[in-house]
Amino acid sequence: MSDTQLFEEIIELPDTDSGRRYDALVGLEDVKSRLAKEAGILLNPSLLEDWSKSKHGRSIPLIKIFEDRHPLFIFAGDVGTGKTTLAETFGDSLSRTNKLGIILYRLSLNIRGSGAVGEMTRLVSAAFTEVKDYAKKLKPTNGKYSSACILLIDEADSLAQSREFDQMHHEDRAGVNALIQGIDSITKAHLPVITVMCTNRLNAIDPALRRRAAATFEFSRPDEAQRLNILQKYLAETGISNEELQTLAKSTGTNESRDYGYTYSDITQKILPSILLKSYPENAIDVATISEVIKNTPPTIPFNEYKERT
Ligand SMILES: Nc1ncnc2c1ncn2[C@@H]1O[C@H](COP(=O)(O)OP(=O)(O)O)[C@@H](O)[C@H]1O
Numbered sequence: 001m002s003d004t005q006l007f008e009e010i011i012e013l014p015d016t017d018s019g020r021r022y023d024a025l026v027g028l029e030d031v032k033s034r035l036a037k038e039a040g041i042l043l044n045p046s047l048l049e050d051w052s053k054s055k056h057g058r059s060i061p062l063i064k065i066f067e068d069r070h071p072l073f074i075f076a077g078d079v080g081t082g083k084t085t086l087a088e089t090f091g092d093s094l095s096r097t098n099k100l101g102i103i104l105y106r107l108s109l110n111i112r113g114s115g116a117v118g119e120m121t122r123l124v125s126a127a128f129t130e131v132k133d134y135a136k137k138l139k140p141t142n143g144k145y146s147s148a149c150i151l152l153i154d155e156a157d158s159l160a161q162s163r164e165f166d167q168m169h170h171e172d173r174a175g176v177n178a179l180i181q182g183i184d185s186i187t188k189a190h191l192p193v194i195t196v197m198c199t200n201r202l203n204a205i206d207p208a209l210r211r212r213a214a215a216t217f218e219f220s221r222p223d224e225a226q227r228l229n230i231l232q233k234y235l236a237e238t239g240i241s242n243e244e245l246q247t248l249a250k251s252t253g254t255n256e257s258r259d260y261g262y263t264y265s266d267i268t269q270k271i272l273p274s275i276l277l278k279s280y281p282e283n284a285i286d287v288a289t290i291s292e293v294i295k296n297t298p299p300t301i302p303f304n305e306y307k308e309r310t
């Protein structure tokens with residue numbers, strides 16, 4: 001398998017489209033801000049030293065707690081809540097804030113291979129080797145990097161499933177081991193590479209990987225205020241009143257017949273486009289059309305693991 005097939009895409013950041021998609025994410029302010037700090041520090045540990053000296057006049061012991069952390073983040077949560085979008089785009093914000101050039105490697109799902117003995121291990125190792133070979137060429141100046149890499153492993157449960165699962169095929173276990181080795185080797189070599197694993201099933205991820213994560217971010221469906229925020233943004237200037245939008249935000253939440261509301265993607269990829277196409281070309285958008293679309297478009301049923309918790 002050639003190197004290009006190991007990765008679905010290799011993208012150079014910053015780029016305008018990523019910036020736009022990052023900005024369009026609603027309700028993730030806390031995640032975005034924590035992620036920006038965590039990632040900034042992982043790529044440039046000397047930032048903490050600088051901060052400590054400037055605020056405390058010395059290098060305080062607390063900053064040692066950040067030494068030797070694995071540059072691994074896990075994004076976990078229900079489908080359609082922005083995990084993939086944030087993983088693909090936070091590098092854009094990171095690169096602008098820290099004046100870094102960032103290469104984003106999106107691992108291909110084909111990496112699971114055809115199931116032939118040793119194939120998955122070989123492919124996972126080859127992917128890490130390619131990213132590391134690139135990262136080794138990046139040298140810090142005065143303790144700070146001017147370029148870095150992000151390795152995105154989407155749908156990571158298909159690759160990083162717990163080795164404890166009895167029914168697990170020997171070959172899958174080998175793949176998890178290769179992942180762990182890859183991450184450990186990046187940590188050991190202090191390379192400027194952040195690995196992000198996205199999953200709908202956090203519990204299925206191997207405990208050894210979960211333990212290594214510097215941070216695990218949990219994503220959930222939008223609450224009423226967040227749904228209102230999206231509706232206001234996209235239905236602005238249609239003549240729908242704010243009061244009506246509030247009623248619509250409520251109607252996309254939980255009710256007597258279901259204990260879950262709509263996901264972000266239910267709203268942005270199903271409801272809003274349907275509203276437009278139902279009105280176009282004859283009619284203007286009105287509340288009756290919106291209500292009908294909502295009624296005819298039920299929310300995505302939650303993934304079991306997350307349903308149990310809500
Ligand atoms: N927090 C959010 N704010 C606004 N839109 C969102 C958000 N999360 C998801 N979306 C919408 O849903 C689409 C799918 O999201 P995605 O990142 O693929 O979700 P996940 O990976 O969690 O299943 C996005 O392209 C975007 O339109």
Ligand SMILES: [Mg+2]
Pocket residue numbers: 083084085154155198
């Ligand atoms: Mg996804």
